[in-house]
Amino acid sequence: MIMAIIVQKFGGTSVADAKKIRRAAKRVIKTVENGFGVVVVASARGKQTDQLVADALELNPNPPKREMDQLLSTGEQQSVSLFAMALDAMGYDAISFTGSQIRMMTDSVHTKARIKSIDAERIHKQLDQGRIVIVAGFQGIDEHENITTLGRGGSDTTAVALAAALGAEQCEIYTDVDGIYTADPRIFKEAVKMDQISYDEILEMASLGAGVMHPRAVEFGKKYDVKIHVRSSSEQTEGTIITHEVPQMEGVVVSGATIQKDMAKIGLVGVDNIPGNAAKVFAHLAKAKVIVNDIVQTELSAEKANLSFMVDISDLAAAREAVEQIQDDVHCERIFVRDDIAEVSVVGVGMRSHYGVAEKMFSALAKAQINIDSITTSEIRISCAVDEDQAEKALEAVCVAFELDKPAKQRGS
Amino acid sequence: MIMAIIVQKFGGTSVADAKKIRRAAKRVIKTVENGFGVVVVASARGKQTDQLVADALELNPNPPKREMDQLLSTGEQQSVSLFAMALDAMGYDAISFTGSQIRMMTDSVHTKARIKSIDAERIHKQLDQGRIVIVAGFQGIDEHENITTLGRGGSDTTAVALAAALGAEQCEIYTDVDGIYTADPRIFKEAVKMDQISYDEILEMASLGAGVMHPRAVEFGKKYDVKIHVRSSSEQTEGTIITHEVPQMEGVVVSGATIQKDMAKIGLVGVDNIPGNAAKVFAHLAKAKVIVNDIVQTELSAEKANLSFMVDISDLAAAREAVEQIQDDVHCERIFVRDDIAEVSVVGVGMRSHYGVAEKMFSALAKAQINIDSITTSEIRISCAVDEDQAEKALEAVCVAFELDKPAKQRGS
Numbered sequence: 052m053i054m055a056i057i058v059q060k061f062g063g064t065s066v067a068d069a070k071k072i073r074r075a076a077k078r079v080i081k082t083v084e085n086g087f088g089v090v091v092v093a094s095a096r097g098k099q100t101d102q103l104v105a106d107a108l109e110l111n112p113n114p115p116k117r118e119m120d121q122l123l124s125t126g127e128q129q130s131v132s133l134f135a136m137a138l139d140a141m142g143y144d145a146i147s148f149t150g151s152q153i154r155m156m157t158d159s160v161h162t163k164a165r166i167k168s169i170d171a172e173r174i175h176k177q178l179d180q181g182r183i184v185i186v187a188g189f190q191g192i193d194e195h196e197n198i199t200t201l202g203r204g205g206s207d208t209t210a211v212a213l214a215a216a217l218g219a220e221q222c223e224i225y226t227d228v229d230g231i232y233t234a235d236p237r238i239f240k241e242a243v244k245m246d247q248i249s250y251d252e253i254l255e256m257a258s259l260g261a262g263v264m265h266p267r268a269v270e271f272g273k274k275y276d277v278k279i280h281v282r283s284s285s286e287q288t289e290g291t292i293i294t295h296e297v298p299q300m301e302g303v304v305v306s307g308a309t310i311q312k313d314m315a316k317i318g319l320v321g322v323d324n325i326p327g328n329a330a331k332v333f334a335h336l337a338k339a340k341v342i343v344n345d346i347v348q349t350e351l352s353a354e355k356a357n358l359s360f361m362v363d364i365s366d367l368a369a370a371r372e373a374v375e376q377i378q379d380d381v382h383c384e385r386i387f388v389r390d391d392i393a394e395v396s397v398v399g400v401g402m403r404s405h406y407g408v409a410e411k412m413f414s415a416l417a418k419a420q421i422n423i424d425s426i427t428t429s430e431i432r433i434s435c436a437v438d439e440d441q442a443e444k445a446l447e448a449v450c451v452a453f454e455l456d457k458p459a460k461q462r463g464s
Numbered sequence: 465m466i467m468a469i470i471v472q473k474f475g476g477t478s479v480a481d482a483k484k485i486r487r488a489a490k491r492v493i494k495t496v497e498n499g500f501g502v503v504v505v506a507s508a509r510g511k512q513t514d515q516l517v518a519d520a521l522e523l524n525p526n527p528p529k530r531e532m533d534q535l536l537s538t539g540e541q542q543s544v545s546l547f548a549m550a551l552d553a554m555g556y557d558a559i560s561f562t563g564s565q566i567r568m569m570t571d572s573v574h575t576k577a578r579i580k581s582i583d584a585e586r587i588h589k590q591l592d593q594g595r596i597v598i599v600a601g602f603q604g605i606d607e608h609e610n611i612t613t614l615g616r617g618g619s620d621t622t623a624v625a626l627a628a629a630l631g632a633e634q635c636e637i638y639t640d641v642d643g644i645y646t647a648d649p650r651i652f653k654e655a656v657k658m659d660q661i662s663y664d665e666i667l668e669m670a671s672l673g674a675g676v677m678h679p680r681a682v683e684f685g686k687k688y689d690v691k692i693h694v695r696s697s698s699e700q701t702e703g704t705i706i707t708h709e710v711p712q713m714e715g716v717v718v719s720g721a722t723i724q725k726d727m728a729k730i731g732l733v734g735v736d737n738i739p740g741n742a743a744k745v746f747a748h749l750a751k752a753k754v755i756v757n758d759i760v761q762t763e764l765s766a767e768k769a770n771l772s773f774m775v776d777i778s779d780l781a782a783a784r785e786a787v788e789q790i791q792d793d794v795h796c797e798r799i800f801v802r803d804d805i806a807e808v809s810v811v812g813v814g815m816r817s818h819y820g821v822a823e824k825m826f827s828a829l830a831k832a833q834i835n836i837d838s839i840t841t842s843e844i845r846i847s848c849a850v851d852e853d854q855a856e857k858a859l860e861a862v863c864v865a866f867e868l869d870k871p872a873k874q875r876g877s
Contacts, residue, residue: 069522103542109482110546111553118552121560122545125538129516132535133523139531140524147534151564152609196565 054178056219057082060092060188060210065225065284066130067097069137075225075284076137079183083143088178090217092188092210093134095126116161120190120200124150127187127206134185145183148173150190151198155209157191163202164191166209166271169216186213204265211268215275222272222279224264229283230290231256231263233455234308238443241456245306246289249296252306255398255432259309269293296400303462304408305399305453310446312393312439315367316424317374318359321384324350328381329358332374339373341366345394345427345434355384359425361436364390392424393442395449396434409433415452421445467591469632470495473505473601473623478638478697479543480510482550488638488697489550492596496556501591503630505601505623506547508539529574533603533613537563540600540619547598558596561586563603564611568622570604576615577604579622579684582629599626617678624681628688635685635692637677642696643703644669644676646868647721651856654869658719659702662709665719668811668845672722682706709813716875717821718812718866723859725806725852728780729837730787731772734797737763741794742771745787752786754779758807758840758847768797772838774849777803805837806855808862809847822846828865834858 059082061075075091082089103122107114114122131147138145153173157164177184188206191199201208207224214222230244231253248256250273257266263281272279272293282290300306322328329348336343345361362370367390374386395416402408409426412433416423421444424436437445449455454462472495474488488504495502516535520527527535544560551558566586570577590597601619604612614621620637627635643657644666661669663686670679676694685692685706695703713719735741742761749756758774775783780803787799808829815821822839825846829836834857837849850858862868867875 069519072523106482106542106546107549110485111549114549115552118545118548118560121562122542122549125541128538128541129519129535132531133519135531135534136520136524136527139528147531149534149611198562 054086054088056088056090056178056217058090058092058210058214058217058219058222060206060222060224061094061284062206062226063094063097063100064227066093066134072134072137076134076141078225078284079138080141080143083183087220089183090174090178090213090219091131091134091183091185092206092213093127093130093185094188094206095123096130096133099126099129117197120161120198123200124187124190124198127189131185131187138183138185143183144181145185146177147185147187149187151192151196153186155191157193157199157201159193159195159197159199161197161199164193164199166191166201166212169212171216174213174217204268207265207268208271211271211275211277211279214277215271219277222277224279224281225284226263226281227284228263229286229288231281231293231307233306234446234450235310238310239308239447239450239455242450243456243458245291245459247292247294247297247300248306249300249400250293251296251431252398252400253293255396255429256307256309259311259394259396259398259432259434264293301401301404303399303459304401304405305397305455306401306459307399308395308397308446308449308453308455310393310395310442312442313364314361314392314394315364315370315388315390316359316361316392316436317367317370318357318387319374319378319381319383320357320387321351321355321382322358323382324352324354324356331381332358332377335377336370336373339369341370341373343370345425347425347427361394389424391439392436393439394434394436395442395445396432397449397453398432400431402431402433411452412449415448416445419444419448421448467499467501469501469503469591469630471503471505471623471627471630471632471635473619473635473637474507474697475619475639476507476510476513477640479506479547485547485550489547489554491638491697492551493554493556496596500633502596503587503591503626503632504544504547504596504598505619505626506540506543506598507601507619508536509543512539512542530610533574533611536613537600537603537611540602544598544600551596551598556596557594558598559590560598560600562600563622564605564609566599568604570606570612570614572606572608572610572612574610574612577606577612579604579614579625582625584629587626587630617681620678620681621684624684624688624690624692627690628684632690635690637692637694638697639676639694640697641676642699642701644694644706644720646719647859647863648723651723652721652860652863652868655863656869656871658704658872660705660707660713661719662713662813663706664709664844665811665813666706668809668842669720669722672724672807672809672811672845672847677706714814714817716812716872717814717818718810718868719814719872720812721808721810721859721862721866721868723806723808723855725855726777727774727805727807728777728783728801728803729772729774729805729849730780730783731770731800732787732791732794732796733770733800734764734768734795735771736795737765737767737769744794745771745790748790749783749786752782754783754786756783758838760838760840774807802837804852805849806852807847807849808855808858809845810862810866811845813844815844815846824865825862828861829858832857832861834861
């Protein structure tokens, strides 16, 4: 008999202390009692990782990355053994594994390694023996047995990758929110939880700063067709399913709206409008390791063009320095910087087949007396840069216009 | 060029915090600067292991041993990565390894595994590249990649085993005492540090409760001819070398004296003096998992004999219950128990070639008005059980008699 498998991932806050580990263990047991084989992925307990980082920095302001991985991976190893002990105490047979023990093979890029392969066989064997398997998230090993870590959102990626390798029914991500909302409920209080959302939409939203799932984990899910269920670790309610686009999703014009602050815009006014000049600017920015978004180029005349782009505020100084170095080279007349802007975006796969979405958004902003600095779009997204101090008001206006305070089924066309 | 290798082991107190790790790292660097290849073995930091044990017990009063090993091994893994970071900060190239990474293969007896083999090749390669190698003590893996731990004194054993596998010049054990003394200086203040001592002597002393080196580590050293140097982690002085017996050791009649408290004696009076009765008693004690020492049997008559032995005080209840169960079976007339005794012992390989050692000991005790309850001897040891409240006085009398307040060379015959 082949048993259906569910992967359940518990983050650091969900395993922070004995009480929370027990609560998480009970969730696992419930799923086992429902007849599933369960593989748990656990992160390091609460503040453990921060403490280890502090210990490291006390000895070395710039610790070697290999040693940092060797150090930090102990946090998850502790969580998984403690989790297995909790299950044992409740009368369930459990076994914990490190990344090394399940041959979670990665490349050798310490602190942000990428998964290459997993030995699903060892886990299947344990499940077949009726055991609950607990796997350390965030970590792997390279071909030389060096311990690697996967970087931010690493445990999510471990969980989704395991679900893919094991052919699991579902990958459940337990977190301190009960699902993914149409907008950040701290800003738009009437936001509602989505039942489901497509990989592409969540990827757009994640890149726009909605921090529920790490994009790498979602990309993995998309690539290997893993159904991801984001749900609450404290409540029993259903959360939000991230899955492939289904026809009914197209009926929903806009799935969610986001707000992204801490951004800055840099404009190069009056650049010579000749081939290769834009390439020169962005090559120079890349060399300065600045990540650039929302590039817009417009012609001023046959000879001159304007070029603008957005950067994270933390990259602003480096970006400004880089463009100043290249200014004369591209005959740029003037550089301007805005560090007081935010971006409000709407996302939805339904945009592909609906007209008037952009117009509806612009009207909503206009009605709320909000000036639009610039607009960028993708196939399933429209973003407007606005004054930072109007950002919340802008989000609310957009949410109301697209009825994001109602479940998808109850919205008008 | 083949470089001479030194293994340096730092215990939990020697790596307890950043300051101590730096101090230990400086010791290592000094040895590197003297032209040696250095392999460091580190234990878990200070109270880390205790904390992890407490975390485990909070979740499970009887945690599965495999998971306990998985949990506790993180303590050493943290120490070694931090140690490598400290060396890196001081400008030295270092790399840390877990037991798994150097294929420290053990059997599968979790919490007290025994080492089967080590992959010295990986360490040699790193040393050849000019790196300092830091190895996690106390831990290994079994053939299924399960993490194992070596039990008490495990890091000492790791260090000595590594020194053997690498063909090291010396295995240095850094500790909070500056060497091994002729007697416990807390009791006999005039005790002096020994320059050297043989494996057999330290093994006798360790089994008598002198807690400097764990017997398993010493046995490993004896088997593979590893010179062990026990020395201070805070001072620069030479410590005590544990090595094979050399002719000059025979000139020293008694190397050290020990006192062992927390013991109890159980006597079976008037047991039927027939073959197999003693075997019955001790088989029954073994079944009760009681460790028995200093067995003495004496004939009372052709038909009856007395049988007595010593146990650790913590085993007394179990031992008493076991002998009571077997009492009728061996026709024992009476059982007596003494829980107020201690054992004072002298140890020395020189005893093999010297007469009068026992007499000198008994005279010293007699002169000090100390009654001897019973006497047991081995080839290089004489032990006398005495009243517990006279134990310190007895040790002092023996130490004075054998001039253990003087360096070996300055003693009389």
